[in-house]
Amino acid sequence: MKHYSLNLQTVSAIALMVVCFSAHAEAVDADAAKALAKQNNCFRCHGVDKDKDGPAFTKSAAKFKADPKGEEKLLHHLSSGEKAKFPDGHEEPHMILKAEDPKEIKNLVGWILSL
Numbered sequence: 001m002k003h004y005s006l007n008l009q010t011v012s013a014i015a016l017m018v019v020c021f022s023a024h025a026e027a028v029d030a031d032a033a034k035a036l037a038k039q040n041n042c043f044r045c046h047g048v049d050k051d052k053d054g055p056a057f058t059k060s061a062a063k064f065k066a067d068p069k070g071e072e073k074l075l076h077h078l079s080s081g082e083k084a085k086f087p088d089g090h091e092e093p094h095m096i097l098k099a100e101d102p103k104e105i106k107n108l109v110g111w112i113l114s115l
C-alpha cells in the first residue's frame with residue numbers, strides 16, 4: 001500500500017511538472033501580439049481566420065505547428081523580407097516585422113502558432 005501511494009505521488013509530481021512546463025512554453029500574450037500586428041499593418045493582408053492577400057493566420061498556424069522548425073521558419077519569414085507570392089501571381093519581398101524588443105517578435109510568432 002505504501003509503495004503504491006509513493007508511486008502515485010511520483011506520478012502526480014511528474015504530471016504537474018509537465019503541465020507547468022507546457023503552460024510556461026505556451027505563455028503567449030495575445031493582446032500584445034495583436035497590438036504589434038496591428039501596429040505593423042499585418043491585418044491589412046492577413047485575417048486571423050480569413051485569407052486576404054496573405055493566408056489566414058489560423059492556416060499558417062496549422063502549417064507550422066506540425067513543423068518542429070515552425071517557430072524558426074516564422075521568425076525567418078518575418079525578419080528576412082523573403083519573397084511572398086500574392087494571389088494575383090506577382091511576388092514582392094514580404095514585409096519585415098518591426099518591434100523594439102525581439103521578445104515581442106517571438107511573442108507574435110508564438111501567438112500565430114497558438115491559433
Ligand code: HEC
Pocket residue numbers: 037040041042043044045046053054055060063074077078083084085086087094095096097098108112
Ligand atoms: C502587403 C501585404 C502583406 C503584409 C502587410 C503582410 N503580409 Fe504576411 N504574407 C503576405 C503574402 C502575400 C503571403 C504569402 C506568401 C507566399 O505564400 O509566398 C504572406 C505570408 C505570411 C505568412 C505565412 C508564411 C508561410 O511561409 O506560409 C505569415 C505567418 C505572415 N505572412 C505573417 C505576417 C505578419 C506577422 C505581418 C505583419 C508584420 C504580415 N504578414 C504582413 C502578404 C502580407
